[in-house]
Every structure is written in structure tokens, then in C-alpha cells.
Amino acid sequence: MDTLIEAVSLTKKFSGLTAVSGVSLSCERGMIHAVIGPNGAGKSTLINLLSGELRPTEGKIIVDGVAATGYGPTKMSLLGVGRSYQRTNIYPSLSVLENCNIAVQSRLDISMRFFGAVSFYPDVEIGSKRVMERLQLDALAHKKASDLSHGEQRQVEIALALATEPKVLLLDEPLAGMGAEESLKIVELLLNIRSDFAVILVEHDMDAVFALADKLTVMLNGEVIESGKPEVVRTSYRVQEAYLGEDIDE
Numbered sequence: 001m002d003t004l005i006e007a008v009s010l011t012k013k014f015s016g017l018t019a020v021s022g023v024s025l026s027c028e029r030g031m032i033h034a035v036i037g038p039n040g041a042g043k044s045t046l047i048n049l050l051s052g053e054l055r056p057t058e059g060k061i062i063v064d065g066v067a068a069t070g071y072g073p074t075k076m077s078l079l080g081v082g083r084s085y086q087r088t089n090i091y092p093s094l095s096v097l098e099n100c101n102i103a104v105q106s107r108l109d110i111s112m113r114f115f116g117a118v119s120f121y122p123d124v125e126i127g128s129k130r131v132m133e134r135l136q137l138d139a140l141a142h143k144k145a146s147d148l149s150h151g152e153q154r155q156v157e158i159a160l161a162l163a164t165e166p167k168v169l170l171l172d173e174p175l176a177g178m179g180a181e182e183s184l185k186i187v188e189l190l191l192n193i194r195s196d197f198a199v200i201l202v203e204h205d206m207d208a209v210f211a212l213a214d215k216l217t218v219m220l221n222g223e224v225i226e227s228g229k230p231e232v233v234r235t236s237y238r239v240q241e242a243y244l245g246e247d248i249d250e
């Protein structure tokens with residue numbers, strides 16, 4: 001199995017509060033591992049640990065066989081961990097293409113500074129066109145980002161994450177605020193691109209989660225209360241209890 005990211009007993013304490021407590025999970029290439037749980041469960045904190053935005057209090061992170069515990073966002077990105085942000089990081093006055101160019105260029109600048117390779121500078125726009133094509137954004141290339149619909153902006157956010165050519169894609173609620181039709185489109189896009197990445201997906205939309213996930217981890221109060229195949233989680237008593245008796249299909 002081609003395990004691209006692994007968290008081992010990850011813990012994150014904020015003065016007095018344990019936001020993430022002994023969480024272990026892994027994801028292989030071509031797999032989508034969804035992390036679900038009620039608000040405050042620690043899902044975003046977990047994503048921030050895996051992206052290097054936060055440093056774990058305890059535990060280990062391994063990226064494609066490399067011990068990456070304590071790495072910051074730049075080093076994580078260089079190892080191949082890409083993420084989309086819950087808050088948007090799009091430049092509104094620039095076109096979709098220009099936004100992609102900036103993301104591709106910044107990736108090159110960073111690797112250049114890191115590896116000191118100044119002799120080779122591939123065409124930025126080739127990289128941009130590739131990610132726009134994959135996210136079906138070609139037709140919108142010259143549209144100003146601020147003129148895009150909410151769903152289209154989310155598509156661009158995922159494209160910007162792909163511009164860093166990640167092995168691991170971390171998505172924190174990519175469907176938040178979307179209508180049913182826009183959500184379906186993103187679900188389809190993720191199904192199309194999944195084979196190249198290991199995807200860790202935090203999402204509230206259960207239809208999308210069950211359409212996409214190969215594996216599910218359910219968190220509550222920082223802890224994993226259930227983990228496994230979707231059908232196991234769907235019927236788990238502990239999970240239903242955590243959702244206060246709600247049917248998790250709804």
C-alpha cells in the first residue's frame with residue numbers, strides 16, 4: 001500500500017484544552033479518508049497539524065515515508081502536502097488564470113530558494129493550464145475571481161491547492177455554503193482527480209462524504225470514536241450517539 005500520509009497518536013493542547021487527543025489515521029494514494037464529527041470536535045485542528053500550521057504537542061506525522069513531525073507549512077508543502085483553506089485565499093481582482101499563475105509561481109519560488117536550483121524555470125502557465133483543466137476551469141480562465149459564483153470560487157481554491165503539485169490533499173469543508181448542484185459538481189471533480197492523491201476530507205455534507213469516502217474517522221471532543229469503512233461507521237452505535245440520535249445520513 002502506498003501510504004502517503006500517516007498521523008500517529010497526534011495530540012494538540014491549547015492552554016487547558018485538548019483539541020486533538022491521540023488521533024491516528026493514514027491515507028493511501030487514490031484514497032479519500034473523510035474526517036467527520038460535530039462542531040468543535042477538533043477536525044480543523046487536525047488538518048492544521050497535518051499541514052504544518054500547528055505543531056503537535058505529542059505524536060508523529062509521516063509524509064510519504066519521511067518523518068515530518070514539527071515541520072512548518074513551507075516544508076510540509078515541499079514534501080507534498082497541499083491544502084485548501086476554509087477562508088478563501090483567492091485574489092478577487094485577478095482572473096482565474098492569474099490566480100493559478102501566482103500559486104504555481106510561488107511553489108517554484110519556494111522550491112528554488114530551498115534547493116538553490118536557479119538554472120531551470122519551467123513555464124508557469126503550463127502548470128496553471130494543467131490545474132485549470134483538471135478542475136474544469138478552462139472556460140473561466142479570464143473571468144475575474146470576484147465575478148465567480150461561490151461554487152466556482154471553491155473550485156478555484158482546490159485548483160490553487162493542486163498548483164503546488166501535492167501528493168496529499170487536505171480539504172477542510174470544501175462544500176461549505178454550496179447549493180446542492182454546486183456540491184455535486186465538486187464531488188464529481190474530486191472523484192475524477194482522486195486517483196493521483198491521498199485526500200483527507202473534512203466535510204459536514206453526509207451525502208458527499210458517503211459518495212466520496214473510502215474510509216471514515218469520526219471525532220468527538222478531540223478523540224476518535226470510530227474509524228473504518230463507511231458501512232461500519234454508518235451503523236455504529238457510538239457514532240449515532242455522538243450525533244445525539246440523529247441519523248447520520250441526514
Ligand SMILES: Nc1ncnc2c1ncn2[C@@H]1O[C@H](COP(=O)(O)OP(=O)(O)O)[C@@H](O)[C@H]1O
Nearest residue numbers: 014017019037038039040041042043044045046
Ligand atoms: N488556536 C486555538 N486556540 C485555542 N483553542 C482553539 C484553537 N483552535 C481551535 N481551538 C479549540 O479547539 C477545539 C476544536 O476546534 P476545531 O478544530 O476548530 O473543531 P472543528 O473543526 O471540528 O469544528 C474547539 O474547542 C476550539 O475552540
Ligand SMILES: [Mg+2]
Nearest residue numbers: 043044045172
Ligand atoms: Mg472546522
